[in-house]
Amino acid sequence: MERLKARSAPVRRALWIALLYLVFGWLWITFSDAMVARWFVDPQALKMAQTYKGGLFVLVTGLVLFALIYRQLSKDRTLLSLHARQRDEILRLNRFREKVIDQASVWINVLDSNGRIVLWNRAAEEITGYSRDEVMHSDGVWELMYPDPDVRNQILAKVAEVLRDEDALAGFETTIITKQGQERVISWYTSSLGSVEGESAGTIAIGQDVTDIRAAENLIRRRDRQLVTLMDNLPGMAYRCLYDEHWTMKFVSSGCQDLTGYQPDELVDNRVVSYASLIHGGENDRLMSEVESAIGSAEPFSLEYPIDHKDGQQIWVWERGRAVVDEDELVLEGIIIDITDRKKLEDELSEMATRDALTGLLDRREATRLLDDEIVRARRYGRSLALLWIDLDHFKQVNDQLGHAAGDTVLRGFSELLSSRVRQVDLVSRFGGEEFVVVLPEMDATEASQSAERLRELVASSPQQLGDGREVNLTMSVGVAIYPDHGDDASSLIAAADQAMYQAKASGRNRVVVASAVNPDHTSKKNHEG
Template structure:
């Protein structure tokens, strides 16, 4: 009926205009003719007046028609422009729907106040598996997506709150069942829609499929737990630090407690102490050079150095790491292990390789090496070097009379007495049996002779313990040789000192004999 009424409105308006025009024409003709006859009784004058009156009527009606047509044409032009604008708006809206809504990679749907679907974009079809023609104008989608009654009731209640404009949702997660039976996790943002009059006409919901994101997050959390478990069970401390003067820690594993005595948080960002403060001064410069070289060659680095724990204990650690780039910054990553036991073993093995097991003095091999070093140093700087060759007098009698255990006790006590009676720069060692050698750097012939006499007198005046509470007197014979007077190499010096020692024994023992100079040897 409204359409018929709208269709008849122009006809009625046209009839009204024609009727008004006829009425005006009739009134004009009737009254104008009557007035003309009254005012112009002369027929000739009346005829001219009638002519002019007709022309005036035509001009007046033409003017009215012109104005009416101008107004109508203007109105039509406005309507045409509005119609064109509306068509452009519709086209733009269709383009918007096509480019934004239809091509969006997120689920977009619109519900009417009854909860029925009125818009269902391409992404909604792809994610849910349900076509647009299956869901438009219907609310059947609810049990399809949420077959569980309780869950569906809860979600529909939330949707109805939005339709009543009782709030909106942001990041509201639901798990749907797709057409193929798979489960997908959707994050929703939804709010109510109003028309120009402010009336609620439905709601719009935008959903993002976050199934893969949540699965990735779960995988990452699992890997983080695995990594944390691995870090916590490492036999040392894993770290990540800045390449700066403080070795500023960005991360340390829980092994930090056992290694350093500090809590991990104490070292991170130098909160309580920097790792550089734990490194002994002897190792810091060497570490820096090694790390710099490794970074320059794009290689991993290995370090061994000592650190001081929180309790003051000094331990040795081994570090293995490499430089990596992190957001444009250079950081170091690696692991640090406690190698104190290994270091102690190395020291012990080194001692066994260089020390006499009975007396703790340097053995023959180490003494030969040290003698070669001292000769090189003496040659380089033009300094003197003396060598004492010592042999115990009648030591065989002690072993025979008191036993080898007593002899070992005498050797240990005598060697300790000799070691305590020389300078810190002097070197004493056992060459084998009851023979001992002492190196005296920067000591000339007369000074070496005085030192030898002092040591001889000390041993002669000091009874040596047998290990069972008894003591026994002991004397020594000493041969002295001097570099370079008695030889330019180790073998010559040792031979000269050994020969002088045997000369002391031939002379009656308990005395010091200096190896003769080359000129004296020829004269004798």
């Protein structure tokens, strides 16, 4: 309607001008002839006046016509010049638009109100595989790219919504099938072009190919799930922490609860407890030193140390990690595993390697090593040390008369009795057969002799039960040697105590003898009868 009014406006103006000219001409002719006839009576003068009147009319109307035509021609020239400039601008804009749209890295297409394609840029061709010639002024390509009718109907409903509401739709993703049969994920921004005379002008759609982005995101999500699964199934705790005095945790895996008894968020940023406070005793300084050394040499570190579990138990852990730089900050990353069972096994194996298999007492080698340590300590602090060499009397008869199984039972019972009656700092060892050694730190000859006598009386008054109702009465001969009186090293002290024990045997058994000065050349008899 508006365009029809705009087209009829020049016609109306022309008709009004023509009408005004006719009215003016009619009025001029009518009134001018009457006036001239009144003014000029002479026919000759009247004729002349009418001639001049007609010329004046022609002159005036000519001048008016000239002015109107000149004015219109000036406007036309201005309009033509303006139209020429506008045409040049439009041409440049079209070229710029075509260049920008065609060289854009995103898919741009324009649809009319019926869904037919009226613009299809080069990126659209590259993404879909369909050229302009194949898609222009048609809507058939949508069936090719969206072969599933349900999916296609959903997309058409979205487009209809945009047309109806004259609004924009952003972040809407669809999966198209390209001409080559590949699937591509497109993220759309769609907007209405508005309406003309109440009718929709169509839509413009800008699509970005996000296939690679979504594939990368899916890969990251899969890796994250795999990492979470891996960490959840680790036999310990993965961590990331600051290199500070608190070992401030920035991340811990879910294994934290089993390892420490605390929830992960209780350790992160030291919210409830710091990891450093869980490390048992004074181990933090040692750990800090070893980690610092590893960082200095740009190597990973391996640590073993005890921590205090939330329930109060002490557990041993093994930690393997290394320092990394994260956003200009030095952090430690690694894993911590519970090795309590392994440490117990190691202790048991170590115990087995240093203990007599039958009695559980220290074996000869371990007892000798510890005796050397005690002598070094006694020498450093200027203190004495006593050594008891014990031999069971007539033990060979127990084996011969009751059997070796009974003999083993007696040895085990005797070992338990002996161990139960010495101090915690004392060392009890089976040197072999029926020979035993007791090391008594910080005891002189008198104290050691009294202790040995109490043990001798205890053994003599405590028959060993065989478990079948029988019992065996035991006695023992004890030799006592004192550091430094009877020797200044383990071998000389053992030799002195052995010699004193031999003297106790020779004196009738079941007695205690303190060693005298030892002759270095003297050799004790090792084949004496029990």
